[in-house]
Amino acid sequence: MGHLFLTEEHNIFRKSLRKFLDKEAYPFYDQWEKERMIPRSFWEKLGEQGFLCPDIDEQYGGSGVDWGFAAVINEELERVGSGLVGVGLHNDIVVPYITAYGTEEQKQRWLPKCATGEIITAIAMTEPGTGSDLASIKTTAILNGDHYILKGQKTFITNGIQSDLIIVACKTDPNAVPKHKGVSLIAVERDTPGFSRGRKLDKVGLHCQDTAELIFEDCRVPKENLIGAEGKGFTYLMEKLQQERLVVAIAAQVAAEDMLEMTLDYVKSREAFGKPIGKFQNTQFKIAEMATEIEMGRAFLDQLIASHIAGEDIVTKVSMAKWKLTEMAREVAAQCMQLHGGYGYMEEYKIARRYRDIPVASIYAGTNEIMKTIIAKNLGL
Incomplete structure (x- = not known):
């Protein structure tokens, strides 16, 4: 059946994406599964062809198109294999937090590189002792001068090994009542002091998709990396x-x-x-x-x-x-x-x-x- 949301532009885009994946993904997917990793070069090729973050504004390196293009990308990547889920997470789950709630400075600093594949993103919500109950997370970020001091652990993080920018759900007010009012979102960059990656997790499936534990030990994050307002993260x-x-x-x-x-x-x-x-x-x-x-x-x-x-x-x-x-x-x-x-x-x-x-x-x-x-x-x- 024809998709209700598709125009001729979407169909042309799909043909272009399929041609790209026929050359750059299908022949290598089994190899990626064995290696337990999708190479960064594939992300960069996606970016070169405009298949990363197409819905962000042109001024930040996107194409400013409707979300139907994102739906097409997600469909075609899934046809290759479920292990490509990290691309959809980057495009449609993590980057939208920056486009919706980020400052102009944050958008200019991060979005163009997100669109080229130079920056791979992740979002860190789940903790070893907390899954669906996000209001009960234990990771804290306490403001100390010009930096937040981030402490805690996250697990099951998609793109955890390769990510360059991770949006971390944390408690900036651990004593807030109700609990969810203490949750904030803070962006942690790859080389931030006190941030390290734990083991790459060995999963039943999604073998080429990198999933990891993340560790924050007195991690010093500039206060300018707060996404939106304090206490609004939930x-x-x-x-x-x-x-x-x-x-x-x-x-x-x-x-x-x-x-x-x-x-x-x-x-x-x-x-x-x-x-x-x-x-x-x-x-x-x-x-x-x-x-x-x-x-x-x-x-x-x-x-x-x-x-x-x-x-x-x-x-x-x-x-x-x-x-x-x-x-x-x-x-x-x-x-x-x-x-x-x-x-x-x-x-x-x-x-x-x-x-x-x-x-x-x-x-x-x-x-x-x-x-x-x-x-x-x-x-x-």
């Missing part, structure tokens, strides 16, 4: 989570579409008992069920992307999409692996990688249980 995080969860929903939907496509090809060519396994009724029913779920998911998702581009508040529906589409993708992964039989368990088949990569989507950007809590609350329960 509000900023909540305002931007709609887009973050929409990015996750897009990835889940595309992954499901990709898995169905590869499985359709497989069941048409793989034979058992003298005929293609796609001729067996059980296979046909499984494929029909998945195709229906995926088609319905796409219709719902496209509606949400169009609404988001129009600036509408769709937090409840995005929460629905995030949990429903990530659960659907996980079910599709299991069904498609089953239909591949023993070959589905072999690393040489892409379905095996999809099966590993998909489950975490129901955990990050707010667990699906949190999504259901948000939905229930917004329904008046």
Whole structure:
């Protein structure tokens, strides 16, 4: 089906991006998975071609285009592999905090390099003892003269190893009541004294995506690196989570579409008992069920992307999409692996990688249980 939000410009852009990825990503993706890292040179090539932060203003190195271009980028990167999720995080989750709440000086200092790939960004919310309960984070940043003294640890940080600029959620007022009013956002640059990276985390899936622990030991951050106002960090995080969860929903939907496509090809060519396994009724029913779920998911998702581009508040529906589409993708992964039989368990088949990569989507950007809590609350329960 045609995407509701796409114009001819978006379609031309997609063709250009696909051509780029055919040359610069698909041939190397398996190698990146083995090396457990996407090279910085790929980020720089994305920047050269205008595929990083296209929606930021032209004066800061972007193209000033609508968010439909970002949706296209997220879709095409997911088709290559879920390990490219760090690019979407950079474009659509971290950089928007700077464009929305940063000072003019911060924008001029960081945004042009974010658009070229010279700066890779990350956001540090999760801590070893704190996940979904952001108001209870323990990392502190106490103002001392011209610097904040940042103390604490973060974990599960996407782009954690390669990042040059990390937006850290911390407590500038540890005694604030209610707790969330003490949360602020502070940008920490790569070589800041007192900042170090812990181990690169070894994950079940998303192997080429670098995820790390971050450590702040009396880390001295210039007070000019505060993003927005002190004590407003929790509000900023909540305002931007709609887009973050929409990015996750897009990835889940595309992954499901990709898995169905590869499985359709497989069941048409793989034979058992003298005929293609796609001729067996059980296979046909499984494929029909998945195709229906995926088609319905796409219709719902496209509606949400169009609404988001129009600036509408769709937090409840995005929460629905995030949990429903990530659960659907996980079910599709299991069904498609089953239909591949023993070959589905072999690393040489892409379905095996999809099966590993998909489950975490129901955990990050707010667990699906949190999504259901948000939905229930917004329904008046």
